[in-house]
Amino acid sequence: MNANPVSSAKVNHTLPSYAGTFGTAVVIVSLAILFAASIIAYLVARHAHPDLPQAATPVGLWVSTALLIILSLTAHAAVGAARQDNQSALRTTVIIWSVLAVGFLVAQTANWITWAPPLFDRPPTGAESDSLSFYKMTFYVLTGLHAAHVVGGLIPLAFVWRNTMAGRYTPQTFHPVRNCALYWHFLDVVWIVMFLAIFVIG
């Protein structure tokens, strides 16, 4: 085999600008497996209890779903604004984005509270009480798992907020906005799949 020195340039010690996006994507792949496994666990366990009543969809869930979809669109707009160096549009969209993120959590908390009565406050009898407690757990586990990741998403969003207000994002350095948006799009997709699994298939 020949020694084949290809390059004598300095070792590239700096990360390419898209490294963060790549890392975010790898994390999202891992999280996708997490949510897929939990939804599969739910569906399998649900299948084992065919006598369970179909869950009624609380109205509040449509509200939080709508909030998350609008959030996704806003985040997309924020990335576009940062890419085009439109600082005022970036500021506006990041503010709306953050308000919607907090709004989603508020809506979910309200759902958790109002959700309970129609599902659990009927006087449980015999085998039905087991089924209901099963439901109780799976609902709260699935939506809780998602909510935990929404809370986690507030941390990068806070950084994006700070740097946006300081005007640090330029078309050359807008990647953190894109990475953050990518994660929130993912939360949106997971929520929709989960919603379908619990209330349409379940």
Added chain:
Amino acid sequence: MSSIAHPNANPLPELTSDNYLNHSRGILSWLVTLDHKRIGLMYLASVIFFLILGGSFAIILRTELYEVGRNILPQLPKSTVGGDTQYFAWTDTYNQMFTLHGGILVFLFIIPAIPAALGNFVLPIMLGAKDVAFPRLNLMSYYIYVGGAIFFVLALVAGGLDTGWTFYTPYSSSFEKGSEFHWGVVFAVSGAFILGFSSILTGVNFISTMHMLRPPGMTWFRMPLMLWALYATSVMQILATPVLAITLMLLIIERLYDGIGIFDPARGGDPVLFQHFFWFYSHPAVYIMIVPGMGIISEVISTFCHKAIFGYRFIACSSLAIALVGFLVWGHHMFTSGQSALISTFFALLTFLVAIPSAIKVFNWLATMYKGSIDLRTPMLYAMLFIWVFTVGGLTGMFLGAVSTDIHLHDTYFVVAHFHYTMVGGTLFAFLAGVHYWFPKMFGRMYSELGGRIAWAIVFVGFNLTFISQFIGGSRGMPRRYADFGEKLTELGFGESHAQLFIQCQKISTIGSYILGIGLVWAAIVLVIALFKGKRAPSNPWGGPTLEWRCASPPIHENFVDTPTVGEPYDYTGMQYDETNENYVVNPDAAPAPQH
């Protein structure tokens, strides 16, 4: 290869010259370091601590099994009611011991030992980079590991953990009401859950590093095989570990909140569902344990045969193949769980597929050694031990992968011996090979070659004595997880001759484990002495071809002063032995070697 005496060779720099170990000083400079080499060493210290802890449990267990009846295990307190302390039976203590032995060694030693500890140290250097892609994330992974480890070890003082390292339901989901000491399972399961995050984040970091920080010239098929192995491992870590996370979370919730049935049959749950989810993670996890070890072996064998690795692309791709097939075989842990015969047949067939990439590696290592100029240094001895032990472990795996024989061998010591041959033989020996191989690079000092070889010989004898006796007993039905092999055996229907054989096998196994323990302690003493008194190590004491041997021993903070030029991997062209410094140097004027 020729040997030269450089009259004008530069003397080695003193250890006090600037390097990563003394680049900044003070305990804080270590605790908040972002240097992958220091983080690797912190991992190394941690995993060795847990190796000692888990190994001590093993020695206690073997001592208990040496004689029939109760020998040394104490009765642990269970609960205190009105001043009256109640105690667990001593056999319960035995259950806790083997569970913690397995749990600590699997989750706290084997899984992080090679990727997180050695991998962190060598990956960026072998790649030709300054650090991993996300150094802060790397440090965070370490502290998550420490946090998970603390939770796991809390199980020791919180009533113990007696479920087996697999946390099977209903052992893990049900507990005695009113007992004060039932938090052990919750702590340990939470610990394993937290450790999963550390594992995932390390995987994310390694994958990103290999995608983003390859220097010019470092194409995918020029990466050393250790890096391919770490890549395959990282892929498994990010794809399999989340499944364990959700499984353990459901288990914790099921245990803490009464009246919920996912896994617990008493509550309308399905314990086999737990097994499916658990093994969907844990079968890939056994390849998370073995594949990086195979990477080390590929490096060590090439270096000490002074010969390019045979079948580079095949070895690289076989790591990925193992990672892929590893996701499709989890059902072979569940042949006796009541899953359908058809499904079991498929899982058995898929299991046999794993033999192909594994055998590709073994044959390629042997082909590399063939006509190589073999240098029987300590790392090479461990690598050869690895090949022997891993082959025995792999071949006995075929008996367990075949449904008909597995049903006979299930829950016997045959299984115990098989997975110790693959896990200890695979990971621990590869880890030892790696530690000895990179020790001069890590600390800039050489260990005593004679001392290392003697330790290796003791380990060789001790390991095989311990586990071959278990194969013999296990193939005749010696049941695993029994605290005592006394009169109960005849009650269970074993004949007198079987009972006597089992008692003898246990004795031999115990003696073997003491010898193995002495060998490991010996190896540790040799390395600790070298740490303080070892001879100054040159940059390339073994004649290694990969990039880490082109930077100083120990490396400087930035790894490389000048750019390493990245050519073909495993290129020994122009490598000469410099007797003055006992170092290997590359003669740039050497004529290219003829093409093979």
